Amino acid sequence: MIVLVAxxxxxxxxxxxxxxxxGQGVELEEARPVANPLDDNALEAALQLRESGAARxxxxxxxxxxxxxGTLRTALxxxxxxxxxxxxxxxxxxxxxxxxxxxxxxxEGASLLLTGRQAVDRDQGQVGxxxxxxxxxxxxxxACGLVVDEAGRMRVTREVEGGQEAVVLPLPGxxxxxxxLNTPRYASLPAIMRARAKxxxxxxxxxxxxxxxxxxxxLEWLPPTPxxxxxxxRNVSELVAGLRARGLVPCRS
Amino acid sequence: MSVLILIDPHQPxxxxxxxxxxxxxxxxxxxxxxxxxxxxxxxxxxxxLAWFTGVSEVIWCDHLGVARVPPEDLAEHVAAVxxxxxxxxxxxxxxxxxxxxxxxxxxxxSPVTGVVSIRDPVTLVRPAHAGGVRMVVRVAARPVLLTxxxxxxxxxxxxxxxxxxxxxxxxxxxxxxxxxGFIPATRSxxxxxxxxxxxxAGGGGLERSGSFAPxxxxxxxxxxxxxxxxxxxxxxxxxxxxxxxQTGRIIAPGxxxxxxxxxxxxxxxxxxxxxxxxxxxxxxxxxxAAVADFALTGDLHAVVPEWIGEMAVVSSASLASGDAPGGSx
Numbered sequence: 351m352i353v354l355v356a357x358x359x360x361x362x363x364x365x366x367x368x369x370x371x372x373g374q375g376v377e378l379e380e381a382r383p384v385a386n387p388l389d390d391n392a393l394e395a396a397l398q399l400r401e402s403g404a405a406r407x408x409x410x411x412x413x414x415x416x417x418x419x420g421t422l423r424t425a426l427x428x429x430x431x432x433x434x435x436x437x438x439x440x441x442x443x444x445x446x447x448x449x450x451x452x453x454x455x456x457x458e459g460a461s462l463l464l465t466g467r468q469a470v471d472r473d474q475g476q477v478g479x480x481x482x483x484x485x486x487x488x489x490x491x492x493a494c495g496l497v498v499d500e501a502g503r504m505r506v507t508r509e510v511e512g513g514q515e516a517v518v519l520p521l522p523g524x525x526x527x528x529x530x531l532n533t534p535r536y537a538s539l540p541a542i543m544r545a546r547a548k549x550x551x552x553x554x555x556x557x558x559x560x561x562x563x564x565x566x567x568x569l570e571w572l573p574p575t576p577x578x579x580x581x582x583x584r585n586v587s588e589l590v591a592g593l594r595a596r597g598l599v600p601c602r603s
Numbered sequence: 604m605s606v607l608i609l610i611d612p613h614q615p616x617x618x619x620x621x622x623x624x625x626x627x628x629x630x631x632x633x634x635x636x637x638x639x640x641x642x643x644x645x646x647x648x649x650x651x652l653a654w655f656t657g658v659s660e661v662i663w664c665d666h667l668g669v670a671r672v673p674p675e676d677l678a679e680h681v682a683a684v685x686x687x688x689x690x691x692x693x694x695x696x697x698x699x700x701x702x703x704x705x706x707x708x709x710x711x712x713s714p715v716t717g718v719v720s721i722r723d724p725v726t727l728v729r730p731a732h733a734g735g736v737r738m739v740v741r742v743a744a745r746p747v748l749l750t751x752x753x754x755x756x757x758x759x760x761x762x763x764x765x766x767x768x769x770x771x772x773x774x775x776x777x778x779x780x781x782x783x784g785f786i787p788a789t790r791s792x793x794x795x796x797x798x799x800x801x802x803x804a805g806g807g808g809l810e811r812s813g814s815f816a817p818x819x820x821x822x823x824x825x826x827x828x829x830x831x832x833x834x835x836x837x838x839x840x841x842x843x844x845x846x847x848x849q850t851g852r853i854i855a856p857g858x859x860x861x862x863x864x865x866x867x868x869x870x871x872x873x874x875x876x877x878x879x880x881x882x883x884x885x886x887x888x889x890x891x892a893a894v895a896d897f898a899l900t901g902d903l904h905a906v907v908p909e910w911i912g913e914m915a916v917v918s919s920a921s922l923a924s925g926d927a928p929g930g931s932x
Contacts, residue, residue: 364868367735376736388850444704445713467700470849470869472731472738474716476704483708488675488779491701494843509843510697511795511852512615515671516784523780529850530836530843564713565743569726572737574875580896582887586909589881592897598858598879599914 351502351521352458353396353405355430356451356465356477357389357412359421359440363470373570385421388466390428390534391527395496396464397429398532404498405462407431411454413447414440419550427537427545434458434551436558441472443564448480453558455485461522462504467492478526488523494530604724606633607688607746609681610640611698612648613671613785616795620694622758623798625657627751629759630721631690635659639681641774642672649768656762662771671782674698676774678705685710689724690747695853696797699750712744717853719755719876733849733872753797754855754876788842794828796847801827802856802877804847806870807834808863808884808903815840817907818862824911830854832864848873862903866891883907 361367361381368377385393399405410425412418413436422433436450455463463482468475482489494514495507504519509528519525537545555562583589593599606628610621621638628636638652641664649663664680666672681702685691691706693699695717707714720728725742727749796802803825805818815835822829831841833848847854848870855876862883864870871894874880882895883903892898899906 363733366868367732369736376732443713445707445711448708468850470733473733473849474731475700476707476714476716479701479704480708482675483678483705486779488673489701489705490780491674492697508697510613511844512613513788513842513844514786515782516786517780518783519780520778528843529833566713566715567741567743569739569741572728572739574730574734574737577880577894578896580880580894580898582892582898582900584899586899586906586913589897589899590910590913593858593879593881596879 351405351462352407352409352460353399354451354455354458354460354463355389355393355396355408355410355425356463357393357410357421357425358386358469359383359412359414359418360386360469360471363387369571369573373572375571383417383421385424386466386469386471388468388470388527388529391529391531392464392466393425393428393430394532394534395527397535399498402498409434409458409460411436411451413438413442413450422550423545423548424537424542426548427541428535432551433548434553436553436555438555438562442562443566444474444476444480445564446560446562448477448484449560450555450558451477452481452484453560454553455481457558463524465526467526467528478524482524485522488519489525490517490519490523491526492528493525494528496525496531604632604690605635605637605688606631606690606692607681608636608638609677609691609693609699609702610638610648610652611694611696612640612642612645614694614696614698614795616798617648618651619758619795619798620696620753621652622655623753623756624692624694624751625655625759626756627692627721628690629657630756631692632724633690637662637688639664639771641677641680642666643668643670646770653765653768654761656760658766660766661768663768664771664774666774667776669776669782671785672774673777673780673782674701674705675777675779678702678709679777680774681706682709685746688746690749692749692751695750695752703748703750707748710746712746712748713742714748714750715740715742716750718749718751730875733868734875752853754853788844796828796830796845796852796854799828799854799856801825801858802830802847802854803827803860803862804830804832804864805835805840805862806832806864807838809835809840810838812904813840817903820911821860821862821907824914825858825860827856827858827860832870861891861895862907864891865889866894
């Protein structure tokens with residue numbers, strides 16, 4: 351089985367974003383680029399599948415500009431067999447991204463695509479499911495548990511409202527992962543050094559025959575709803591008095 | 604303008620979510636609102652949906668006795684009837700997240716997820732970067748597929764006239780995946796986090812005592828719903844479906860009490876729209892204290908019993924004097 355892991359490079363999510371002066375984007379220059387943390391969980395799951403013998407090859411794939419190659423090299427250092435970058439602009443909307451990933455999945459003969467349940471920059475949470483829909487593959491979203499059964503099907507535990515659902519997913523299929531699925535491994539220093547010499551294969555959009563338009567026009571970026579400054583209270587009496595003044599202490603009667 | 608709303612019959616508090624979807628459909632300018640609910644036993648939910656003011660028609664679909672309908676099968680069914688609609692909407696829940704993009708892919712259009720405000724039928728506002736920004740998008744294609752945050756819309760009223768309820772074609776089983784079990788986690792009777800008016804959440808500060816009891820006790824005293832930070836969930840103190848934050852639930856209660864929650868960016872993403880935020884933390888420098896309307900530096904294990912005691916005094920005093928709840932004091 352060939353497993354494709356879709357990885358997005360994002361600005362460090364620990365850096366607080368601000369809307370740009372012209373309202374046409376966000377200021378993030380100072381944020382160092384990192385892999386979307388949930389995509390690291392997806393890569394870890396793929397590497398575990400290979401180590402258990404269920405998967406033969408793990409291919410890390412990104413849809414983005416040349417500046418994203420460092421993230422793919424980290425994926426190689428973590429243990430991916432190959433890395434492929436589709437040369438595309440950043441940002442690119444989810445639908446064209448998914449079209450490109452679907453084309454790569456077909457081209458590579460992959461039968462499983464793993465990716466994060468969302469990228470924590472734009473928080474759209476669409477790409478994995480879009481790929482499944484485009485390819486007509488089965489899907490399991492929000493995976494917090496994953497094992498392969500004797501028939502080679504994925505047995506996925508899904509994190510949903512009100513509990514956990516167990517799903518059987520025959521391949522080919524797409525699994526989007528929750529951060530609770532695993533703890534991603536660190537790349538060792540020797541592996542990082544070796545990965546520097548490994549190639550990141552480059553694919554042109556034209557070679558995949560995909561249209562990049564999404565039908566979405568992002569008009570403007572707005573700051574979040576402002577919050578009023580708060581107060582520090584010294585004790586519980588002050589707190590309860592403050593809440594009562596705002597009509598927020600419910601009565602138990 | 605015709606809007607199709609997709610209902611997840613398995614989400615706890617599904618009816619409350621549905622009421623807000625109906626209202627979102629109204630904000631989209633819907634003249635006709637059709638609600639669709641699928642799965643064995645869905646006729647029960649359909650009968651209830653029919654009473655919401657603004658619903659024109661309810662369709663329920665059976666699926667060969669399958670209760671938890673695979674999203675692939677539902678998406679295929681909806682894609683086939685999509686020509687009749689200008690918009691197709693679902694909640695920004697796990698159900699919406701797995702159905703709406705799949706339908707969009709089958710139709711070759713871009714979906715918009717997590718919508719919190721509707722400017723006009725094709726111009727939508729959604730948060731990004733852990734709630735740090737809101738992005739405004741205009742959608743060119745029809746139908747427009749979107750998921751909406753239930754808390755961002757008022758609940759539609761229950762009227763006195765029921766809409767037409769009819770059984771649609773059975774869903775076709777594609778066999779691409781199937782559900783084979785469900786383990787419930789949420790405590791019974793708890794209000795759904797995404798719509799709760801009062802939420803009391805616990806974090807890493809509870810790890811020392813190893814018990815979520817203070818959170819539950821205060822939630823009970825305040826008539827609130829229990830939530831958790833990722834730290835508390837990872838420590839095994841609370842089930843994952845109570846996690847609030849960027850990769851958990853996004854909530855907008857009138858009162859949010861954070862007990863021993865430091866306030867990582869990812870957690871704050873889930874409470875951006877909370878009305879009044881209270882932080883109880885031993886660390887005065889915790890980010891949560893900086894965003895809180897009321898920040899109290901102290902050990903929650905001491906503060907919570909005192910707070911509950913104060914509440915009891917307040918409520919017995921107001922009972923004795925006949926004051927209104929939370930009265931002038």
